[in-house]
Amino acid sequence: MEIDVGVLKELASLVYEVSGIVFKDSNLTVLESRLRTRINEKHCSPREYIQILRTNDQELRDFVDFVTTNFTSFFRYPRHFEMLRTEILPKVVQKSSEKKITIWSAGCSTGEEPYSLAITLDIFLRENEMFDWEYAVIGSDISLQSLFVAKEGVFPEKAFTKVPEDLVQKYFVKTSKGYQIVPEIAKHIRFDYHNLIYDNGLRDIPVVFCRNVLIYFDLAVQLKVLENIHRAMRSGGFLFIGHSESLIRITNMFHPQSFSQGVVYVKS
Numbered sequence: 001m002e003i004d005v006g007v008l009k010e011l012a013s014l015v016y017e018v019s020g021i022v023f024k025d026s027n028l029t030v031l032e033s034r035l036r037t038r039i040n041e042k043h044c045s046p047r048e049y050i051q052i053l054r055t056n057d058q059e060l061r062d063f064v065d066f067v068t069t070n071f072t073s074f075f076r077y078p079r080h081f082e083m084l085r086t087e088i089l090p091k092v093v094q095k096s097s098e099k100k101i102t103i104w105s106a107g108c109s110t111g112e113e114p115y116s117l118a119i120t121l122d123i124f125l126r127e128n129e130m131f132d133w134e135y136a137v138i139g140s141d142i143s144l145q146s147l148f149v150a151k152e153g154v155f156p157e158k159a160f161t162k163v164p165e166d167l168v169q170k171y172f173v174k175t176s177k178g179y180q181i182v183p184e185i186a187k188h189i190r191f192d193y194h195n196l197i198y199d200n201g202l203r204d205i206p207v208v209f210c211r212n213v214l215i216y217f218d219l220a221v222q223l224k225v226l227e228n229i230h231r232a233m234r235s236g237g238f239l240f241i242g243h244s245e246s247l248i249r250i251t252n253m254f255h256p257q258s259f260s261q262g263v264v265y266v267k268s
């Protein structure tokens with residue numbers, strides 16, 4: 001069945017309204033394949049499906065979930081985690097008024113990033129003998145399907161090809177379903193359903209990872225999301241973004257600071 005380009009554009013604008021995710025005209029094929037799957041399941045026409053989306057919030061949320069790009073991996077960009085442990089966390093500790101470190105993984109997908117952050121925090125606190133310090137990691141995403149995987153905390157062996165063997169041995173337990181994060185780490189992590197377009201009420205967060213998320217938004221949504229992240233952060237807090245992303249020319253709410261392993265943005 002031919003799908004009218006007008007329908008696809010309407011679908012793109014619905015997805016944009018709800019999530020801020022932009023589907024350019026050159027990228028409508030992604031939406032088209034997702035739409036085909038849905039109309040086959042629902043036995044309706046493309047136009048009828050758009051009507052369903054307009055009147056059924058749950059279906060719209062599910063469709064947005066369906067079109068999100070959730071690629072991620074453990075210790076993605078290892079230098080970020082190295083820099084966090086050796087250069088950023090010592091600064092956070094110096095400025096901290098309480099013995100607790102909280103990190104927000106904004107757009108955490110299936111959880112590999114927040115688990116990598118919690119493992120890094122555990123290593124940092126042990127190697128500095130900071131046994132009376134606490135830590136928490138908050139992972140948030142708009143994709144419920146991804147959050148289910150994240151909460152379960154069980155990953156296939158192939159997810160660990162780039163993870164040092166000693167870390168896998170120490171922080172995961174082999175089960176019949178895959179490798180499960182140990183409870184001593186899992187208990188420090190909370191997963192929340194959250195759309196970055198809105199304020200989630202977090203405040204005073206010293207470190208935020210929002211990597212490979214801003215690329216899916218246009219400038220207006222990037223600014224809105226960055227305002228929300230800025231509000232959630234502690235003054236002088238550190239924001240990590242993806243390698244292909246930059247805040248220069250977008251906002252001066254954050255300024256870039258160079259460290260030996262790369263650039264981190266600091267809340268101005």
Ligand SMILES: C[S@@+](CC[C@H](N)C(=O)[O-])C[C@H]1O[C@@H](n2cnc3c(N)ncnc32)[C@H](O)[C@@H]1O
Binds near residue numbers: 110
């Ligand atoms: C490519 S993944 C990045 C995962 C991880 N941060 C990393 O770098 O490996 C992008 C994630 O952003 C999420 N996302 C997209 N739009 C969002 C929004 N408006 N609010 C919250 N999360 C969103 C997607 O669901 C997806 O899981």
